[in-house]
Amino acid sequence: MEHGTAAGPGPHHEIGDGTRAVRAGLPDPVKYEPTMPGPVFAAHFHLPGEPTGPYTYGRDTNPTWTHLERAIGELEAPGRDVETVAFASGMAAISAVLFSQLRVGDAVVLPDDGYQALPLVREQLTAFGIEVRTAPTARDAQLDVLAGARLLWIETPSNPGLDVCDIRRLARAAHEQGTLVAVDNTLATPLGQRPLELGADFSVASDTKGMTGHGDILLGHVTCEDPELAAGVRGWRKIAGAIPGPMEAWLAHRSLATLQLRVDRQCANALLLARALSGRADVSGLRYLGLPDDPSHAVATTQMRRYGCVVSFVLPDRDHAERFLDGLRLVDDATSFGGVRSTAERRGRWGGDAVPEGFVRFSVGAEDPDDLIADVLRALTEAAA
Numbered sequence: 175m176e177h178g179t180a181a182g183p184g185p186h187h188e189i190g191d192g193t194r195a196v197r198a199g200l201p202d203p204v205k206y207e208p209t210m211p212g213p214v215f216a217a218h219f220h221l222p223g224e225p226t227g228p229y230t231y232g233r234d235t236n237p238t239w240t241h242l243e244r245a246i247g248e249l250e251a252p253g254r255d256v257e258t259v260a261f262a263s264g265m266a267a268i269s270a271v272l273f274s275q276l277r278v279g280d281a282v283v284l285p286d287d288g289y290q291a292l293p294l295v296r297e298q299l300t301a302f303g304i305e306v307r308t309a310p311t312a313r314d315a316q317l318d319v320l321a322g323a324r325l326l327w328i329e330t331p332s333n334p335g336l337d338v339c340d341i342r343r344l345a346r347a348a349h350e351q352g353t354l355v356a357v358d359n360t361l362a363t364p365l366g367q368r369p370l371e372l373g374a375d376f377s378v379a380s381d382t383k384g385m386t387g388h389g390d391i392l393l394g395h396v397t398c399e400d401p402e403l404a405a406g407v408r409g410w411r412k413i414a415g416a417i418p419g420p421m422e423a424w425l426a427h428r429s430l431a432t433l434q435l436r437v438d439r440q441c442a443n444a445l446l447l448a449r450a451l452s453g454r455a456d457v458s459g460l461r462y463l464g465l466p467d468d469p470s471h472a473v474a475t476t477q478m479r480r481y482g483c484v485v486s487f488v489l490p491d492r493d494h495a496e497r498f499l500d501g502l503r504l505v506d507d508a509t510s511f512g513g514v515r516s517t518a519e520r521r522g523r524w525g526g527d528a529v530p531e532g533f534v535r536f537s538v539g540a541e542d543p544d545d546l547i548a549d550v551l552r553a554l555t556e557a558a559a
Contacts, residue, residue, distance in 0.1 A: 191365050192434035194252060199245025199427060213238045213424035234412055238420040242427040243395070246385075249364040249430070250377050250397040256370065257404035258397040259411055260423060264360060264380020265291055266416035267394030271356050271376050272325070274410040275403075278303035280324035285311045287337065288329040289358065290526040312337040312469070317347055328374070329358040330367075331470065333511075334486055334521050334535040336461040338470035341477055345373030354403075360384070361511070365437045366480040370399055376407075384483065384512030386429040387436045391422045436514055436540055440483035443546060444538040448485050450547045456558050459488035459533070483539075484511050486521075489532035494557055495520045498534070501553035504546055511537030516546060 200210060217232040229235050243258040250256060261267040272295065276282055282299060284292055286308035296306045307323065309315040311332040316339065320326060326348045330339045345355045356376035357369035363384040369377040379385060381393040396407045411417060418426075441464070448462035463474045464481035474481060489495040499507050499518060508517040509524075516539035522531045538546070 188252075190434075194248060195365075195433040196431045198248040198430055199241045199243075201241065210428070211237070211241065213420040215420050233415060233417055236417075236420055236423070238423045238427075239418060242418075242423045245427055245430055246364075246381075246395050247397055249433070250368060251370045251399070254370070254399060256397050256399050257401060257408075258395055259404060259407045260381075260418045260426075261394040261396070261411060262416045262418050262422075263392045264378075264382055264394035266411075266414070267378050267380070267396050268295065268358070270407045270410040270414070270416065271378055271396055272299065272327070273302075274406040275325055275354060276302075276304050277324075279305075281305040281307060281322055282325045282327060283307045283309065283316050283319055283323045284327045285309070285316065285329050285332060287311055287332050287335050287528065288327075289333050289360075290524060293526065310337065311335070311339050314339045314343055317344060320344075320348060320353065321351070323348075323353050325354045325356060327356050327358070329360075331361045331463060331474070331482060331484075333361055334484070334527060334529065334533070336463060336468075336470060336484060336486055338463065338474045338478075340473055341367075341369060341372040341374060349373070361482050361484060362478060362480070363433070363437060363482075363512075365434060366441075366482055367478045370397065372477055375400060375403060381426055382512075383510055384437065384440075385433065386426045387433070387512055387514055388429060389508070389510060389513040389515065389517075391425050393418055393422055393426050437480060437483070439540040440512075440514075440538050441480045443540070443543045444481070444483050444485050446543045447536070447538055447547055447550060450551060451485070451487055454554065456489060456494070456554060457487045459486070459530075461486045483537055485536045485538060487534055487536070488530050489534060489557070492520065492522070492531035495532040495534055497557035498553050501556045502549060503553075504541055504549040505536075505539075511535065513537065514540040516541060 214237045219229045247256045247258040307319040309319050348355045355374045357374040359377050360379045377397045398404050445464040451457050462485045505516040505518050518536040521533050521535045
């Protein structure tokens with residue numbers, strides 16, 4: 175897996191992920207000014223004369239957003255001229271891409287195994303006169319329903335199933351017929367996968383999860399290379415008012431400094447946990463992209479730089495899974511993923527995912543691996559008693 179190195183910057187040196195994350199989006203140093211400016215709380219700005227400056231009204235722009243958006247852009251596509259638009263949540267970011275690009279009579283292709291809120295989006299798109307087609311993520315099945323679509327929406331790895339599709343292949347096929355491509359990159363983060371470099375037009379994420387990693391803010395973003403596409407997304411944000419608060423944006427930027435540290439620890443822990451679960455009689459359907467025998471491993475290795483923090487598996491039934499979750503001491507029963515504190519949940523409790531009743535989605539945190547694995551194995555043993 176490619177991680178980059180940080181042996182020291184030079185004219186042709188590619189800095190490492192950790193260096194980039196620590197420095198991303200920071201302004202040029204000014205004597206006596208803070209190295210990272212604090213959040214700017216402002217509904218409006220001094221604006222004499224013609225409104226030609228960068229900051230006019232708080233629904234449109236904010237200096238704190240600017241720093242965060244630049245930082246995310248540097249992580250999404252190092253060395254490329256891209257634009258990032260920050261949003262109040264991941265769903266706000268998703269909606270901005272879909273509703274800024276689709277019109278009555280257009281067709282859009284969505285995954286049928288993606289994020290749980292996508293069926294709600296499908297209902298709204300259909301109500302607006304947009305044709306919605308769906309297909310699974312695995313085996314690039316969305317290609318089968320792609321003909322004539324205006325937009326292809328990819329979620330890879332999929333949540334919660336952890337299936338992977340070939341972004342390069344899908345993007346190439348889509349662009350040959352003039353179809354735009356958006357990738358939900360929430361689970362991978364830009365340190366795990368860079369969709370724009372793989373051919374996507376939009377890279378979208380819920381930054382509530384791995385990007386910020388502390389489970390304390392809601393945020394999302396869209397990054398794209400085409401200025402016109404970015405303008406459409408930004409225009410939708412203005413119309414819908416789905417703007418991030420300055421404190422949330424500042425906390426998100428602050429969190430990025432530890433992104434590489436968090437992600438590397440979580441990925442290492444996730445692989446160790448997956449190996450510990452492998453072969454247990456009470457565990458079936460084990461999925462982790464870093465396992466060589468995972469169904470998605472081969473494709474993931476061609477496009478992912480890190481395999482992520484999510485492990486999924488199936489316990490014999492609902493009650494067994496509930497006993498396991500209740501027995502965990504170092505793991506929170508919560509519905510998000512990507513945080514420094516491990517979380518797990520019986521995903522079937524929401525009713526929106528096609529998973530068995532005993533399906534567990536486990537988001538691996540940054541705890542000491544020995545402690546975490548011991549806790550999990552003890553809880554499994556007690557749940558089976």
